[in-house]
Amino acid sequence: MSENVVVVDARGSFCPGPLMELISKIKSVPVGTEIHVLSTDKGSAKDIPAWIKKVGHEYLGTEEKEGYWVIKVKKTK
Amino acid sequence: MATHVVIAGGGTAGSIIANLLARGLHREIQNGEVIIKVIDKEEKHMYQPALLYVVFDRFREDEMFKDMRDLLNPSIIFIHDEIEEFDFNANVVRTKSGKNVEYDYLVIATGSNPRADLIEGLNEHGDIFYTLEGAKKLREKLRKFEGGRVVVSVAAPHKCPVAPLEITFMLDEYFRAKGIRDKVELHYTYPIGRVHALEAVANWAVPEFEKRDIKYETLFNMEKVEGKDGSGVIHSMEGFEKEFDLLIAIPPHKGTDALINSGIQDGWVPTDRHLLKAEGHENVYVCGDTTNLPISKAGSTAHFEADVVAENLIAEIKEGHPARDYDGKVMCFIETGFSSATYVWFNYTTPPDPVPPSKMIHWLKLGYNRVYWLTARGIL
Numbered sequence: 001m002s003e004n005v006v007v008v009d010a011r012g013s014f015c016p017g018p019l020m021e022l023i024s025k026i027k028s029v030p031v032g033t034e035i036h037v038l039s040t041d042k043g044s045a046k047d048i049p050a051w052i053k054k055v056g057h058e059y060l061g062t063e064e065k066e067g068y069w070v071i072k073v074k075k076t077k
Numbered sequence: 078m079a080t081h082v083v084i085a086g087g088g089t090a091g092s093i094i095a096n097l098l099a100r101g102l103h104r105e106i107q108n109g110e111v112i113i114k115v116i117d118k119e120e121k122h123m124y125q126p127a128l129l130y131v132v133f134d135r136f137r138e139d140e141m142f143k144d145m146r147d148l149l150n151p152s153i154i155f156i157h158d159e160i161e162e163f164d165f166n167a168n169v170v171r172t173k174s175g176k177n178v179e180y181d182y183l184v185i186a187t188g189s190n191p192r193a194d195l196i197e198g199l200n201e202h203g204d205i206f207y208t209l210e211g212a213k214k215l216r217e218k219l220r221k222f223e224g225g226r227v228v229v230s231v232a233a234p235h236k237c238p239v240a241p242l243e244i245t246f247m248l249d250e251y252f253r254a255k256g257i258r259d260k261v262e263l264h265y266t267y268p269i270g271r272v273h274a275l276e277a278v279a280n281w282a283v284p285e286f287e288k289r290d291i292k293y294e295t296l297f298n299m300e301k302v303e304g305k306d307g308s309g310v311i312h313s314m315e316g317f318e319k320e321f322d323l324l325i326a327i328p329p330h331k332g333t334d335a336l337i338n339s340g341i342q343d344g345w346v347p348t349d350r351h352l353l354k355a356e357g358h359e360n361v362y363v364c365g366d367t368t369n370l371p372i373s374k375a376g377s378t379a380h381f382e383a384d385v386v387a388e389n390l391i392a393e394i395k396e397g398h399p400a401r402d403y404d405g406k407v408m409c410f411i412e413t414g415f416s417s418a419t420y421v422w423f424n425y426t427t428p429p430d431p432v433p434p435s436k437m438i439h440w441l442k443l444g445y446n447r448v449y450w451l452t453a454r455g456i457l
């Protein structure tokens with residue numbers, strides 16, 4: 001994993017939830033940082049790309065692991 | 078040599094832990110084997126959930142504070158000072174007045190702070206009820222408010238995740254009681270794709286919003302606020318705008334500056350989700366809002382975590398090992414107006430399932446507002 005990857009482990013989070021965790025984190029990392037959100041909530045695999053598209057960051061893809069998803073995002077602005 | 082336990086912060090988490098330790102370790106404290114210290118910059122402990130009621134004139138200021146020295150067991154040493162820095166290598170907490178408070182065990186319970194300054198123009202044009210000063214200012218504005226567009230706008234991350242919904246429902250009832258609801262457009266914005274973080278709460282709230290003619294917008298994150306003569310416009314990160322005549326904002330929060338100064342990003346301490354120890358520091362526990370855990374920053378979270386931290390510290394000091402894990406438990410009352418409420422509870426593995434709102438739950442909440450002091454004393 002490269003040095004400028006930040007992992008947000010939101011597994012088991014009902015409140016505030018994975019997207020809220022991502023929104024909180026993305027404000028405090030430098031442009032260019034890749035953020036990997038770990039989520040056990042299937043809905044986040046749809047919600048997070050939708051928000052990323054709306055705000056204009058880069059969605060890098062979603063990987064399904066055993067019992068959770070890794071949603072990858074790059075901060076672009 | 079005595080074992081020194083230092084608790085940074087005398088809020089909900091810090092007070093509960095200190096008082097539980099004083100009881101669980103009373104023999105060791107009497108014998109001089111254990112010394113417990115609490116450091117806080119405030120001399121009075123505030124019951125923060127009362128702020129919501131202050132806005133509507135339903136809680137008196139002198140009922141929401143207790144002197145820290147009265148709240149803490151007399152065997153606890155209270156240090157009234159502001160923490161400047163945590164030196165985790167030297168096991169020392171440095172204070173603004175120049176004290177070096179050494180510890181064998183540290184509990185970080187320094188909470189979170191609303192930071193309106195992180196959004197351009199928000200301090201100048203928004204009202205924030207998460208502080209006493211802000212709640213009182215909003216109360217005065219509401220008294221004079223005769224109509225227009227009121228926007229409740231929520232930023233992330235923030236503490237007390239249900240307060241924005243509660244104030245919105247209360248505003249609806251307040252304006253109806255004042256006879257001006259038809260002159261008020263009530264709007265609510267939320268950062269993610271539904272009206273509340275908890276899906277079950279969001280599903281319940283949407284028909285309530287529609288029934289009460291409360292407009293809502295999701296995927297809306299405040300980026301900048303512009304205003305003139307009380308009115309203004311919010312610009313969102315998503316590229317949208319929303320005009321207002323009164324903006325009630327829940328600003329983004331950060332941890333304490335002392336942690337940020339000590340190299341902890343945003344002041345959220347990386348924490349083991351079960352043991353509640355700071356990652357990489359065997360003798361440091363973290364409790365309440367200041368953890369980086371993906372759970373609600375709320376008094377009830379602090380309460381349930383504090384029970385685990387206190388029990389583990391007592392077991393470590395007496396027997397050399399922690400005793401149990403935190404399971405992520407959170408329980409929140411949700412006021413749905415001035416005469417009904419519901420509640421949710423959940424943990425890391427069990428999703429919430431709110432019950433239908435009732436008067437009984439509202440009365441329980443009002444009762445809890447008065448017996449909170451038993452919680453802070455480690456009794457309830």
